[in-house]
Amino acid sequence: MPTWLVTGGAGFIGGNFVLAAVASGVRVVNLDALTYAGNRDTLAALDGNPDHVFVHGDIGDRALADRLLREHRPDAIINFAAESHVDRSIDGPAAFVQTNVVGTLALLEAARDYWKALDDGARDAFRFLHVSTDEVYGSLGETGRFTESTPYAPNSPYSASKAASDHLVRAFHHTYGLPVLTTNCSNNYGPYQFPEKLVPLIIARALAGEPLPVYGDGKNVRDWLYVGDHCAAIRAVLERGRVGETYNVGGDAEKQNIEVVETICALLDQRRPRADGKPRSSQIAHVADRPGHDRRYAIDASKLKAELGWAPAHGFAQGIAATVDWYLDHQDWVRRVLDGSYRLERIGVSA
Template identity: 65%
Template structure:
């Protein structure tokens, strides 16, 4: 019997990687619900076998549509990636983030509750709902310390606040209705197929084209970087063996300042695609006004998932960054296809800085 997983947001960066991995596993099938907004595309799923993958365009806010999909496909698990996910966009347009991340998750949870309640035993006992979240819900760290599963929430952007709201809703459905839930909070992901508004693909493509490389503030904000394939391995581990009602932090053990990232990419672009005029990509770096509410540092303690479930990241940041930069430099046609008409790698997130 084929095991069906419903994936929300499976045409996005992390969701797409999850779909590709699951569809390579014998006996598994994915129903992929995605709205196909600007960051969602099907190019990254072109090689997924059609008999393993059912794509459905739709919105998680559409309760009736979600309920129909659940009844039709009878999934044994649901993993929830669908979200507005870019901090700068949340500064420019916060209400879209509340609508999708909070209201959409609430609508999805209610459809799942009704579906799960009606399942016969033992399918009811085997069902899982896995909510994928972010370390940004915890706010900002100082120079030392790490986020753990018990760190208090302190979101500082509309994006992180909306994700915090969705996390709380998932926990509430577990506590109130006993819905079998799992939550993971991950650090910054990177790798192939990421929409080019995020730091690593944005800097890679701009450097390759000789365009300026804007760096917020002094560039010393710190993030922990997680290769997307490692993240998906962790997600599958939690989905299959995680304790119900628990939260697991997933980190890459790769803290870097933003300026370190930018300079490392410049080194790789200079090596892999040297400019015809001999200039270095480093000459393109420009320090610009900082983003409003820019968190100083994120760092993940992933000892819980390592101790309980035996997972830890395998890809080193040095190797992962090289693989990623090489991929973007060789996939310019993919980049041109996925970019929407209203995004051309311009700076976003200026609204709060220009009001008042």
């Protein structure tokens, strides 16, 4: 049974990845600082499972990372741990630098020293996979897509901090030989996403009868990637990717933000119509645009598809319908996030 150290495994993408990994027969040591976006409720299905070891801690805690590597001897490290909300990075960039840059550096140093001490076979097989974002590339015009060779041009404190961490990962490969892999993904959506992000925010507010905020004219374009497809791509890169390489992961689903919001409204109208019969799109409220808001992102994932045989299994229509249904069926999970009760319980958390 392989053992992986997964950081940030109580977050949105990390939590989905951990659930799938354990279900497939992987033993996971899950290190998460349980900041506001970390949620033990997401991992409830793994309670009591000996193949999931949860550790409450920070990737910047070098002594803790060293101890976990020494005790559990993982075959790979998958780094999801990050502060990731652009609006929060505008209000308080220091936390993003601390986690995404300083924290990643500490984890890389621990991984380097652990890897160097492995015997030959284990050293050859070890991998450090760093999960990043397409936002490091900046903004596109009306045409073109980001490739792995697109120059970095981050425009927010969040994307700048992720760009810095990507550069550190690359440097540790070229300087020390650490066998790294990097993935840069487009906008994820799906189960267990914190309700500050667009899709779960719109669902929650629509059901509550509240205004649905859309930045500016709503025509900012993103490539939407179902989280399950992203997790499958990470698994493919981890198992078959070329050491030192970067792989872009996209959903082949470019949509304007206003299209996404209107689609969610239409799905909710079908499943949970308003008592007054009005369409939920009537709740849409355009608000002042975000400072430095990138106009368009689009991912070229042809390298990943050609080299590793991956392709998204969910089109946007299928994925967004499944996502809306999941949130409707898991209102208790949403309620505990919205009222803050998910943060009050730390039962079973080890240090």
